[in-house]
Amino acid sequence: MEYTNGIRRIAINTGGGDAPGLNAVIRAATLTAIENGWEVLGIRRGYMGLLHDDVDGEPGMVQLCADRVRGITHLGGTILGTTARGNLFGLEVRQSDGTWGQTDPSERIMARFGELGIDALIAIGGDGSLKIAHRLFLKGLRVVGVPKTIDNDLGATDMTFGFQTAVDVATEAIGRLHSTAEAHQRVMVVQVMGRHTGWIALESGLAGGADVILIPEIPYSVERIAAKIAERERARRRFSIVVVAEGALPAGGAPSYVGATGRYGGIGDLLALEIEQATGKEARCLTLGHIQRGGSPVPYDRNLALRFGAAAVHAVELGNFGCMVGLQGKSVRSVPLGDAINAIKRVPADGEVVRTARRLGVSFGD
Numbered sequence: 001m002e003y004t005n006g007i008r009r010i011a012i013n014t015g016g017g018d019a020p021g022l023n024a025v026i027r028a029a030t031l032t033a034i035e036n037g038w039e040v041l042g043i044r045r046g047y048m049g050l051l052h053d054d055v056d057g058e059p060g061m062v063q064l065c066a067d068r069v070r071g072i073t074h075l076g077g078t079i080l081g082t083t084a085r086g087n088l089f090g091l092e093v094r095q096s097d098g099t100w101g102q103t104d105p106s107e108r109i110m111a112r113f114g115e116l117g118i119d120a121l122i123a124i125g126g127d128g129s130l131k132i133a134h135r136l137f138l139k140g141l142r143v144v145g146v147p148k149t150i151d152n153d154l155g156a157t158d159m160t161f162g163f164q165t166a167v168d169v170a171t172e173a174i175g176r177l178h179s180t181a182e183a184h185q186r187v188m189v190v191q192v193m194g195r196h197t198g199w200i201a202l203e204s205g206l207a208g209g210a211d212v213i214l215i216p217e218i219p220y221s222v223e224r225i226a227a228k229i230a231e232r233e234r235a236r237r238r239f240s241i242v243v244v245a246e247g248a249l250p251a252g253g254a255p256s257y258v259g260a261t262g263r264y265g266g267i268g269d270l271l272a273l274e275i276e277q278a279t280g281k282e283a284r285c286l287t288l289g290h291i292q293r294g295g296s297p298v299p300y301d302r303n304l305a306l307r308f309g310a311a312a313v314h315a316v317e318l319g320n321f322g323c324m325v326g327l328q329g330k331s332v333r334s335v336p337l338g339d340a341i342n343a344i345k346r347v348p349a350d351g352e353v354v355r356t357a358r359r360l361g362v363s364f365g366d
Contacts, residue, residue, distance in 0.1 A: 007036070007316060011118045012064065013043035014078040015129035019150050019162030020297030021305035022078040025124050027069040028309025029146075036317060040064040041118065045081040046129070047088055050112040051105055055081070061116070073302055076295045088132055110139055120316045122309075124148050126160075127341060130324065134337045137322045144315045145324035145337050146308045150293060153197040156340040157326030161305040166193065166292040167203045170243075173288055174208030177241060185238035187229060187275050187283040191268030193292050194245030195255075198347045200292070205243035205362070206353065212363045214244040214271075217347045218354075219251035220365025222271075226278040228363035242275070244268055251366070307332050 012029055014022050026042070033040045042062040043049040049060030062068070062080070072079060088106045113121070120142040123133035126149035137143040147154045152163040170192045181188040190210075192200045198215020205213035212228055214220050229240045244267055249255045256267040272283040297305065304327065311325040311332045323334040324341075347354065354364070 015125040020165040021161035023072040024305035025309040032313040170204035181239040201245035
């Protein structure tokens with residue numbers, strides 16, 4: 001059999017937080033590779049399946065064939081599993097004394113790729129996962145990246161799959177809160193995901209008719225939020241909807257964290273309390289959390305994910321390693337992986353969408 005570009009076997013893995021559309025990428029990449037006559041292996045839970053023959057009671061590696069990926073395009077999550085603790089250059093491990101330490105198994109990982117005869121890796125992940133993939137590429141592994149993050153904050157791609165599903169979930173939740181907020185004359189604070197960027201908060205807040213949208217790119221003041229609520233009161237609008245990204249921060253302040261974990265969170269509850277104190281109105285918080293990640297991807301995300309998966313295999317076919325496939329305009333193109341992870345894509349504070357929201361009377365707390 002003649003193999004395209006000398007490729008016989010490729011591997012696919014998924015890392016970081018899950019996103020609607022991951023299974024669609026796996027399906028498209030698998031079927032496209034099979035069409036090329038290649039064998040496809042799936043690595044469970046990031047790179048853990050390479051380090052352990054058994055991962056949570058399942059084989060570390062799985063043969064991906066047409067039957068195994070049949071009917072998974074519409075499924076949320078990932079059939080390969082994932083992990084947020086998979087940094088190969090600082091892997092967290094439990095030591096003999098019960099405490100946690102770090103190790104660097106990257107050389108072992110590189111050796112395992114060779115032992116298994118894997119000619120190339122399609123790494124599906126967000127900023128952190130793709131940085132790991134890029135470091136492996138620099139060590140000699142043939143890698144193609146696929147961008148995955150519901151935050152839509154990866155550079156070099158106009159859109160990431162999973163983002164539109166997250167926006168749809170948040171928009172529906174915001175819409176449902178209008179009636180109960182009006183009935184009780186409350187301020188409802190909706191906390192959505194977005195550690196470093198406010199794309200979900202901005203898009204869902206605008207679509208859901210929020211009165212205040214708070215994003216990391218525009219520091220806010222509680223006084224300005226209270227002024228917006230007072231303005232609505234004068235107009236006999238006795239309720240308000242505030243949408244806040246988890247990484248939003250007050251002017252001159254810092255983001256809110258959950259205890260000492262270093263994880264973003266808690267801004268919604270804190271903000272509801274501060275709004276009550278500043279306005280005298282009852283304020284309640286709804287934190288959407290991981291519900292934004294779950295469930296079936298919307299058609300846009302399914303199709304984008306399928307396109308990314310097929311394009312990633314095509315990049316392998318061309319020998320275009322060390323790249324990431326991304327959407328630029330209406331086309332999926334390959335871009336250098338180093339460029340893709342170089343900078344986070346932030347919401348332009350004076351961009352067209354922000355300007356539109358302001359013209360509609362939305363406050364950004366500034």
